[in-house]
Amino acid sequence: MSTTATPTDLHFLQLHEISHLIRTRALSSREVTEAMLARIDALEPALQSFATVMAETALAEADRADALSARGDWLGDLHGVPVAVKDLANTHDAPTGAGTTVHADYQPDSDATVVARLRRAGAVVLGKLRLTEGAFTGHHPDLPTPVNPWDSATWSGVSSSGSGVATAGGLCFGSLGSDTGGSIRLPSAANGVTGLKPTWGRVSRHGIFGLAPSLDHIGPMTRSARDAAIVLEAIAGHDPLDPTSSLEATHSYSNRLSLERAPLVGFDRELAHTHFDEATNAMLESTIEVLTDLGWRVVEVATPGLTEAAAEWTALCGVETAGVHADTYPARAEEYGPDLSGLIEIGRGLSAVDYHRLLESRRAFTGRMRELMSDVDLLLLPGIGVGSPTIEQMAELATDPKLFTAVTVPTAPIDSCGMPSLTLPAGSTDRGTPLAAQFVAGDFKEQLVLAAGHAFQQATDFHTRHPEGLNS
Template sequence: MSTTAAQTDLHYRQLHEISDLIRARQLSSREVTESMLARIETSDPKLNAYVTIMSESALAEADRADELLARGDWLGDLHGVPVAVKDLADTHDAPTGAGTTIHADHRPDSDATVVARLRRAGAVILGKLRLTEGAFTGHHPDLPTPVNPWDADTWPGVSSSGSGVATAAGLCFGSLGSDTGGSIRLPSSANGVTGLKPTWGRVSRHGVFPLAPSLDHIGPMTRSARDAAIVLEAIAGRDPLDPTSALEPVPRYSQRLHLDQAPVVGFDRELAAAHFDDATNAMLDTTIETILGLGWRVLDVRTPDFAEAAQDWTALCGIETAAVHAETYPARKDEYGPDLSGLIDIGRGHTAMDYHDLLESRRAFTGRMRSLMADIDLLLLPGIGVGSPTKTQMESLGSDPELFAAVTVPTAPIDSCGMPSITMPAGFTDRGTPLAAQFVSGDFREELLLAAGHSFQQSTDFHTRHPNASAP
């Protein structure tokens, strides 16, 4: 590859910048892809972000992108850009193990809809990214764990940890994650990247290994709101193969990153005081100062009972997960790790009446959230309620009720009601690890979230900072 100014710190460029360089023929897709594969080869043995590196197919896709561009055919902003996908989305040319040992050798016959749409948009798929077992909280004890590139002792997040690590460490220009209780937002927060959890049904789940189908969301993890808009635009929309996918048309998110008027932001100070630690609340105060400086309005609000909704989430998730794994659990229980098997046991211990009561509580919570969002544009929450927790802290996640609440209260209830949210870097701890703010909006208001996120990032530089190249 020739040495040009365009290639300085190439791996940390934002997706839209790489897109512009490829479209302008300043770089070829093959050059960019070769550069990223070389970086993966050098850095990923320390970071464990990838399960499968798809070098051969990635280079073939890059060559195809270059051939199309040479003919004057440009497929859009993802044309020739190397990205990666969480290893629960089916790929016809690589295994999809979903973080398990049971399914480690599963080779699908076709791509998940989100993968097919990325490829149709011209993206180059670098490989498959690690996740927790079955997309729950813990990695299978026999499999490697991704390492936070900011600090090896810092928690990398839960399920989409590989996606967060790879995006933050410059091992891809964007990735796909999934979010059932916070697994786009928590690793985005922990690794200092931007995560967009769409409205439930906004993005097809066809060909994606489920954790809990009525709670599962698929979305982008990128280095900016602008990049998230590009990826969401490519993967969103109705899918005949997923009857639960939404019928609403997909806006040109990437072309509408402006706010028509200053949004009204709700903030629940009592919720923050009860559940979030000092570092998190200090970050939220700074975020409020920033958005007030942008001319946005901030209102004190009272949210529905997030702590109760988070507790209900565990039972709901367990019941649905037990159904998903009915063919292999308990028949092959010995092949499961303790976290996923524990969740399934919780689910199997509930009755039909319990499930009915949980659904009634969920519907009531969703109704109260919709009433709240009718009066505001955005709800401000942290991405994690504990400021950049260490791996040691998180070892007690399942046994410490206060810690569990702090981690799940800002995220799990938003999956229960299915509303969209965006999580963005919004500060750093004293040890230099990322903190994140989250904006929630009403159903199918991703356009507002992305525009608000872009406006916030135009006024801050947290999203432009990167982990030390020598870490961990």
């Protein structure tokens, strides 16, 4: 995009592109923010991605960014860039409802660490994005469900669906999501955006409404791996307010997007052919062709019990979720929707002995995954094991074991072992909706998955495609 761009044609730019326009003062942050707020006003009634639009504070933040620019102060690539955050991250200037009705009026007195870090980096927070109830699988029946901008009959993903829809629909230049069983990766795949699930502990969870704390990850959802790197730089790192956050050193991720060597990629073809549908397998094979053309070596591997880890995930999650909601469930059970209350009941019904067995199984699985990742640089999986499922298909998720396995096998186990993963657009269905691949790496190798994703996106154009009919 040239520097003659106007605020009316910028909504599908990548974050680093809009950052350049603001830094060179081709456009002011206020101009960009006003344009995005106007676009939200125009499209939000159809897309339903925002729980709260924070127009007044966003414009004030844009003015502050412009004032800093005017005196020569530059805070980095997020300076003056409008983003949005999932409505489970505390904000001192807007409620945090976490997709619930029971907490709908909760007003925090401080920001979550990730929000504070975004603001410290100069980002403009446009608002809070819708999510499923308590960040589990289903939206509360009394609250709207975000609509996939590619096709209203296509599933928009689970918990971080608002983040996926807003980013894909051009309502923000990037967003924050959370991932406990796949909730960054599934909405990223469904909406055709790039989603990074960092290593567990890489990003602080302080001020985040939890689903299952030992499984919860916070990460960026953007339009490219380069943009995800920019956001990760701002939010990653140890936080004294979250003692579980890692002391592992962070990096200037966006400045290290060149691969040091061609990666060795593992692919479990038997797993794919057993559990994933035809469209997904065709996308994976075409992805392998791209990787081979890039000079990467793809080898067949046997993954260590992904189906078993996926099957055990619900009970593990349920126990922790029951603990998170102990103050309001069962005391206010009538205010809960069926999906979240069902998960809590599973957790409340599990014996200590059964839970102990699940923890032992999780530890063993994590060890086997670490062993696998010591032999390869990356593991290739799909973002979803069912190619761009429809809302009608996903209505059967809880009652169709084959569908449940196809959806959860590529995602939930990677939360259980806590490894970093990047989901990125990698194809399209015959109806024009997105398909996505996923790169998994060893612990704290975010730099590798981001560089790999960047290389893939330099060789393909899937991430530059956008939903039609959304120009306002």
